[in-house]
Amino acid sequence: MEEITIPLLTPYKMGKFDLSHRVVLAPLTRQRSFNNIPQPPAVLYYSQRTTKGGLLISEATGVSDTSQGYPNTPGIWTKEQVEAWKPIVDAVHMKGGIFFCQIWHVGRVSNYGFQPNGRAPISCTDKPLKAQLRANGVDVAEFSPPRRLKTEEIYQVVNDFRIAARNAMEVGENSQTKSMASQALKELSKKLRMHCPSSCLVLLFPLKPS
Secondary structure, three states, X not given: OOOOOOHHHOOEEEOOEEEOOOOEEOOOOOOOOHHHOOOOHHHHHHHHOOOOOOEEEOOOXXXXXXXXXXOOOOEOOOHHHHHHHHHHHHHHHHOOOEEEEEEEEOOOOOOHHHOHHHOOOEEOOOOOXXXXXXXXXXXXXXXXXXXXXXXXXXXXXXXXXXXXXXXXXXXXXXXXXXXXXXXXXXXXXXXXXXXXXXXXXXXXXXXXXX
């Protein structure tokens, strides 16, 4: 009897990464990172979903204290956050998984309550978003009017992404990561200088063992 090949379970060459199959853990907003710090239970959460040569993408991870728009989401802009990510990434690598960190800034998808000192969310526009029903079908998300960034302020956001990328590299550094990070940051800088109209900015960085 001829063996049936299931395409989803066949290897895939993704740039410099060799995946053993094509099933990917997509980013899932867990909202379990109290004070924006990943918690110990995340070690079990991610390691349980790891297979050798499998790709995992982390939950959205903030690049700065202005990047938050949801409660209890993780960040990677402080030393404490970096240290909290390390055992999580180590657990994935121990099982042979390939881990990408999704770093982001929510832009105007936020409100005063998530911003430092209750300031207005920053964005490329001063036009506010309309209130939206949350995924649970009960709560309503309210968005505060954003403050449009001045041109000279854009470089601070670029730098926030740069710091977050470097922190991600510290968690799981290798030369491939540095090369991809450099190119991604160049593209980000270009988009921001063009006043990219999107509300959120997201980048992915591999957290791969050296």
